[in-house]
Amino acid sequence: MGDIESAIKSASADDGFSLTEVMVAALVLGIGAAAVGSVLIGALGLSRGNSQRVQAAALVTAEVEEARGQSVDLLPEGPSSRTVVQQGTTFTVQRDVAWTTGAAGTDACAQTSAATLTKTVAVTVTWPDMGSTSPVRGGTQLAATPSSPQLATLPGAVAVQVRDAAGAGVPGAAVVLTGAATSVSATTGPSGCAGFTGVEKGIYQAEASKTGAVSRGGEAAASTGSFTVLAGRVARPRADLDTAGALTIATSATAGGTQRAGVPFTLDAAFFTPTTRRLFPSCATLASGTTPCLTEGAAGSRTAQRLFPGSYRVSGCSTSVTGPSSTPVAPGGSSSATLALATARLTSTTAGGPLPAVVHARPAPTSACVGAPALQVTTGSATTLDLPLTDGPWQFSSSSAFTTSVAVTLVASTATPVTVAP
Numbered sequence: 001m002g003d004i005e006s007a008i009k010s011a012s013a014d015d016g017f018s019l020t021e022v023m024v025a026a027l028v029l030g031i032g033a034a035a036v037g038s039v040l041i042g043a044l045g046l047s048r049g050n051s052q053r054v055q056a057a058a059l060v061t062a063e064v065e066e067a068r069g070q071s072v073d074l075l076p077e078g079p080s081s082r083t084v085v086q087q088g089t090t091f092t093v094q095r096d097v098a099w100t101t102g103a104a105g106t107d108a109c110a111q112t113s114a115a116t117l118t119k120t121v122a123v124t125v126t127w128p129d130m131g132s133t134s135p136v137r138g139g140t141q142l143a144a145t146p147s148s149p150q151l152a153t154l155p156g157a158v159a160v161q162v163r164d165a166a167g168a169g170v171p172g173a174a175v176v177l178t179g180a181a182t183s184v185s186a187t188t189g190p191s192g193c194a195g196f197t198g199v200e201k202g203i204y205q206a207e208a209s210k211t212g213a214v215s216r217g218g219e220a221a222a223s224t225g226s227f228t229v230l231a232g233r234v235a236r237p238r239a240d241l242d243t244a245g246a247l248t249i250a251t252s253a254t255a256g257g258t259q260r261a262g263v264p265f266t267l268d269a270a271f272f273t274p275t276t277r278r279l280f281p282s283c284a285t286l287a288s289g290t291t292p293c294l295t296e297g298a299a300g301s302r303t304a305q306r307l308f309p310g311s312y313r314v315s316g317c318s319t320s321v322t323g324p325s326s327t328p329v330a331p332g333g334s335s336s337a338t339l340a341l342a343t344a345r346l347t348s349t350t351a352g353g354p355l356p357a358v359v360h361a362r363p364a365p366t367s368a369c370v371g372a373p374a375l376q377v378t379t380g381s382a383t384t385l386d387l388p389l390t391d392g393p394w395q396f397s398s399s400s401a402f403t404t405s406v407a408v409t410l411v412a413s414t415a416t417p418v419t420v421a422p
Contacts, residue, residue, distance in 0.1 A: 055086050056125040056136035059093055064140050067095070067121045072142045073149075075119060094124040099150050100141070108195035108234050114157035115232045117144040154232035158196040160224060162188050162208045164242040165309040165331065169193065173210040173241055179203065179229075201231045208239040212332075216240050216271045218283060218293055218306040240271075244291075244306045245329035248336045249314050251300040255343035255415035257386030259300035264363060264372035265339060265390050267304060268313040268321050277321070279369055280304055300341075300388070314339045316412060317369035317392030342410035344387040344394065346379070349421045354381040356398035356422050364393035364407055374400070386415065396420050 067075060081094045100120045104111040118141040125136045144151050158177055162170040169192020176185050177196050180203065186194040188208070207221040215222035224237035247267075251259060266277045283293040283304075293306045304312075311326035314337045327337045348355050362374035369392065379385050391412040397405035398420055408418050 051087070052089055052091075052127055053133070053136060055089070056091060056127065057138075059084060059091055059125050060123045060136050060138035063093055063095055063123045064121065064138055067097070067123075068140060068142065072119050072145055073147060075121070075142070077119075089127050091125055091127045094126070096122045096124075099144075101154065104234075106197055108157035108159040108197050109189070109191065109193035111157070111159075111234055113232055114197065114199075114234050115154045117148065117151050117154060117232060118142060119144065151231050152201070155198045156201055156229040156231055157234045158199050158204065158206070158229060159234055159236050160186075160188075160194045160196075160206045160208065161236060161238045162192045162194070162222070162241050163238060165240070170208075170210065170213070170241050173208045173213070175206055175208045175239075177204055177206045179205075199229050199235075201229050203227070204229055204235070206237055206239065208241050210241060212243055213241045214244040214306045214308055216308045216310075217273070217278075218244075218308065240308070242309050243331040245309050245331060246303055246305045246334045247307055247312055247314070247327060247329055248297075248301060248303045248334065250336065250338045251302070251341050251388070252338065253300075253341040253343050253386075253388035254413045255345070255386055255388075257343055257388045259341070259388045260375060260377070261296040262373060262375055263300075263341070263389055264317060264369040266315045266317065266321075266368050267307075268315055269308075269310055271308065271310060277315070277368060279372060282372055309333075312337075315368070316342070316390030317363050317367045317372075317394075319366065319368055319392070339390070340412045341388040342391045342412050343415040344389055344396070344408065344410060344418045345415045346377075346385045346387055346396070346418050346420055348383065349419045352383060353422070354383055355379040355385060356420060357381055358398065359385075359387075359420055360397050360400050360402065361387065361389065362395050362402070364395050367392045367394070374402075376400070398422060 075097055077097050079096045081092055084091045084093060098120055100118050102116045104113050104115060120141050122139040160175045162173045164170050171188055171190050171192060173188040175188060175194035184196060186196060188194045203226055205226050206224045209221040222239040222241040224239045227235050227237045229235045265280055267280060268277045270276055272278050281294045291305055295303045307329050309329055309331045311328050313321055313326045315321045327335050329335050346355055346359060357379060359377045359379055360374050363369040363372050377387055389410055391410050393409045395402060395405040395407050396418050408416055410416050
């Protein structure tokens, strides 16, 4: 009988779940369902957020491209906004436009522009219920055109390049920049450049100098000539300066006669301006400083000094360059050359009569030496006199005013008769 009761009790214990077990199972199921639902909701929200950011990025791109398509000067400045509805979302497109000036640095010698002027366009797109999502931003910079009125308000800069005969930079040269209302100084650096910043637009000129150095024309200061400074840009004028050299010229007259100081000649160099030939000794008006551009030596020797390094051809006063081949002059060096003179054989118009007590000679108007001072020759009332001169056309007269004169073309290494009226 006991065995039967035990069996009945065992069968009753295995029949179904208790209320507690059912409640626990329901709780577990609810938690799982909530978790799955939260994941699904998060995934849907993330997908929607990504879609909104993609649409916002497209709106930014469209706004930037629309700004680029407008004239820079006509693109409105300041903030503006508009709304765009896409796929049920209202987007706000904010645009901010402003002129921006950027300085290119304080070293004008290392910059291509003194300052830059651009119109900056900044675009920001937002939408409702963004939460922690960041706004989508973008932008562009549009360069100012030459007609942009703001460009005229920017300063310019000047970088004076000082170069020697070989094209290398000259350090330690003093440079003075001069304009209508300004004069400032600077010294060239290792590269041979002197920089000036904050220069107002206008017309300027710069001069460079250095002890012992000369310009291409033999002046103590090398000029850049006039140049224009533009707003926001770097002007780069050049001045040529190098250590001066010298050229000693020996003259000879095969027909004899006493050589005299002041006989003119020319030097021809490719870098002389405005013409390649320059008259000596009138160069004295071009030189500055304590060193003369020409010194007269004994026996007709003369030395042209303050010469910019380069090649020079020594010639007389003929309209063509008839001298020997070019002679190189190195920086700080001294070279030598020779020049054959012509001879004017002076005689009186009175046969066998004495010459005028004083004879005046000057280069004729067609001479390459026109403008050189006239020579005054004391004859001692001799009946004939050999006067060594450079070749080319000359005028001779007994009057310092040349009221009457005789014109003769002299030839190098040749004696040419010249009759002078008393």
